Structures are given as C-alpha cells and as structure tokens.
Amino acid sequence: MTSMTPPQSGPRSTLLAPPRSRPLSLNDPGLRALLWQLLVGALVLLAGWTLLHNTLQNMGRLGIASGFGYLGRESGFAIEERMIEYGPTNTYARAYLVGLLNTLKVSALGIVLATLLGTLIGIGRLSGNWLVSRLCGAYVESLRNVPLLLQLFFWYAIITEGLPGPRQALTLLPDVFLSNRGLKLPAPADDPAWSWMAAAFALGIVVTLVLSAVSRGRQASTGRRLPMLPIGLGLILGLPLLVLLAFGGAGLDTPRLQGFNFTGGVTLTPEFAALLFGLVTYTAAFIAETVRSGILAVARGQTEAAHALGLSGGQTLRLVVLPQALRVIIPPVTSQFLNLTKNSSLAVAIGYPDFVSVANTTLNQTGQAVEGVAAIMIVYLSISLALSALLNWYNARIKLVER
Numbered sequence: 001m002t003s004m005t006p007p008q009s010g011p012r013s014t015l016l017a018p019p020r021s022r023p024l025s026l027n028d029p030g031l032r033a034l035l036w037q038l039l040v041g042a043l044v045l046l047a048g049w050t051l052l053h054n055t056l057q058n059m060g061r062l063g064i065a066s067g068f069g070y071l072g073r074e075s076g077f078a079i080e081e082r083m084i085e086y087g088p089t090n091t092y093a094r095a096y097l098v099g100l101l102n103t104l105k106v107s108a109l110g111i112v113l114a115t116l117l118g119t120l121i122g123i124g125r126l127s128g129n130w131l132v133s134r135l136c137g138a139y140v141e142s143l144r145n146v147p148l149l150l151q152l153f154f155w156y157a158i159i160t161e162g163l164p165g166p167r168q169a170l171t172l173l174p175d176v177f178l179s180n181r182g183l184k185l186p187a188p189a190d191d192p193a194w195s196w197m198a199a200a201f202a203l204g205i206v207v208t209l210v211l212s213a214v215s216r217g218r219q220a221s222t223g224r225r226l227p228m229l230p231i232g233l234g235l236i237l238g239l240p241l242l243v244l245l246a247f248g249g250a251g252l253d254t255p256r257l258q259g260f261n262f263t264g265g266v267t268l269t270p271e272f273a274a275l276l277f278g279l280v281t282y283t284a285a286f287i288a289e290t291v292r293s294g295i296l297a298v299a300r301g302q303t304e305a306a307h308a309l310g311l312s313g314g315q316t317l318r319l320v321v322l323p324q325a326l327r328v329i330i331p332p333v334t335s336q337f338l339n340l341t342k343n344s345s346l347a348v349a350i351g352y353p354d355f356v357s358v359a360n361t362t363l364n365q366t367g368q369a370v371e372g373v374a375a376i377m378i379v380y381l382s383i384s385l386a387l388s389a390l391l392n393w394y395n396a397r398i399k400l401v402e403r
Helices: 010-016 029-061 090-123 131-146 147-164 192-222 228-247 272-297 300-308 313-349 355-366 367-399
Strands: 170-173 175-179 184-187 256-258 262-264 267-268
Touching: 090 131, 090 272, 090 313, 090 355, 090 367, 131 272, 147 272, 147 313, 184 272, 192 228, 272 313, 300 313, 313 355, 313 367, 355 367
Parallel strands: none
Antiparallel strands: 170 175, 175 184, 184 267, 256 262
16 A cells, blocks of 8 residues: 655745734834834924914004905006906906016917928028028027016116107008007907908817818828818918908997097007016027927938928928927927026016916905915916827827837
8 A cells, every 4th residue: 555645834834924024123124214204294294284273473563464354345546458357356366367468468479470481590590501500590599698587677767768759650560650659550440350350260170170180091001191271371371362352341449549549449558568578588499499409300311311302491391390390309498488488577576467466466465475476376387298198198198109
C-alpha cells in the first residue's frame, strides 16, 4: 500500500495569515505627511477666521453694515458711457452691471483686434523683406518694454490735446467726424431692416459652419475641399446685403454739429479709444512673439514639401504652417488674453467707467470696502476662468491625437 504524506501546512498557513498591522509611528513618512497637511490646513482656517472676525468687529465699531444689501439702494451717480439704460436713480446693482458690460466690451474688442494685429506683426518679423522685418521688430521691442499705464496716458493725451474741438472736427468720411470729444459715427436708426439684416447675418454664419463641416468630410474622403473663403464671405456679407436691397435701404442716425458738440449717431469716446488702442497695441506685441515662435516651431521640411507640391507662399502659410503652429500658439496666447482682460482695470486711470471704476465709486459712497473689493475679485476671476475654459476646449480640439 502507498502511504499518503500529510500536507505541509507551515508555509501555506504563513502565506494565508493576515498581514500584521504596523503600530503608528512618526517615522512613517505617510503619517508625517498627513499630520503636516492637517496642521497647515488648521493654521489656514484659523488665520481666515481671525481675519474675518476682526474685520466684522471693526466694521461694527465704525457703524458700517456688512453684506450686499446696499446693491438694492439708489446709486445717486451717473455713468456717461453705457450699453444699457442707466440713471442716478437706478440701483448700485445696475451700476455694477453697466461697469461689467463696459469691461466685457473693451476686453472682447481688444482680444479680437490684438489677435489680428499680433498675427500680422509676428508674420512680418519673419518676412524676407529687410525693412518690414526690422519695423515689426522695433514695434515689438518698443511696446513690450514700456509700462502699459504710461502708454494709456500717452494715447489719452494724444486724443484729448492733439485733436481739434468739435467745431473744427476732422471729417474722415461722410458723416464720420474726429475731434477731442471722440469719434462720431452714424448709428442704426429704428428701422426693421436692421433686425432682418442681423438675422440674415446670423443665418450666413450658421450655413458657413455647416458647409465647413461638409468640406472637411469631403476632404477626408476625396482629398478635395470647397473654397470656403469666398463661400463664407458671400454668405455672411451677401445675405445681409440682399436683405438691405430688398428693403430699399436702412435708416441711419447721423451725427450733426449742434452748439459746441455733436448730437446723434454713436460716439467712440476718448477714454474708450485710448484704453482700446493701448490694450491692443501693447498685447499685440506679446502675441506677435508667440506667433513668431509658433511658426518657427514648425519643421522647415513642411514648408519645403508644400513648395514642392506647387503651393504659393500664402497658401503654404495658411494651409500648412499656421494650422500646425496653432498647437504651439494657443496655450501662451490664452495667457495674453487673460492679461488683456485684467489690464483693462487700468481704465480707472483715464476715466473710462469699467467695473473697477464703478466699484470704486460705489465703495467711496457706501463705505462697503470689503464687499466692493470682493465683487471686483469675483468678477475678474469669473471672466478669467470662463475664457480659460473656452480656449482650453479649443486647444483640446486641435491637438494631435496619438495612437
């Protein structure tokens, strides 16, 4: 008979035994890291509570009410430049809204214009023309190294002191006048044709986006694409023009000299013009360097291959170089857009009623310093985060997907 060997349970029982729990010790790096984080967090909370407690005590001793209840009270001050109806009898909340819209207006226009100007200057620095390249280089080096606040003062002085008064205003175009009171332009009158033209313009943009998607699909399958530039321009500009012709024209509110100033039309004030011009020229200098570095980051072989295929210099730049350079350009340009938006707060120095200016006036009248500064911080933080999210989404769309 074969004898059976009993199983050896020593090693097996050792493997199946539960792990021994180690005693807590300060020699454990994980425990030390946790304790340090808890300590730092407690100190931060203590410092915040102390600051808040002292602030509320001091405000109570001075008789200053805390909270944002003052937003519902009558403001009592006027804002000359505004996008919505506002008067001294309106509330502080509406005054804040006027300042916010002014900030968004100058920031949005500044971003668009600075991007266009910066792209042209950046491409110009790489031009084979010696004069163009040196002029663009001088522009970048000059404006980047002069503080923005000084540039705003310079442009404001040029506009207010270097231009004639309204009676001697310069006529740039018919019904377009430039003086030290600003630039006077015709404005759309109360005419239904403008509403239909706006709808046609929006329809043209939508159809252009749809055709652009169809063109990309056609290019992926056949290698050919639609000529989207003339098609897009024809739709976006042609449809409103057809509506204008159908209505037989659209009414305009033209500026006219009356007394010592112009009435009617729309005014580009000296404060807004100086702020916009300063922000655009200053930020464009930084964007130009970003565009230049992005173009240089594209391998030279891409340009040589495009020329070998018979593409012209403009086609090579537009179809080959810039689409690849965008992946390098977008992240640093995002920072420049954020800087432009935050730099718009310097408007208070030249009298443009942006959000900071309105908040300062409110703060001086109500004494709500903490709430006023908190409102400024929240507004600029919200704008910056929204702009960052938008550009990060776009950056994620155009980045290369690795297999």
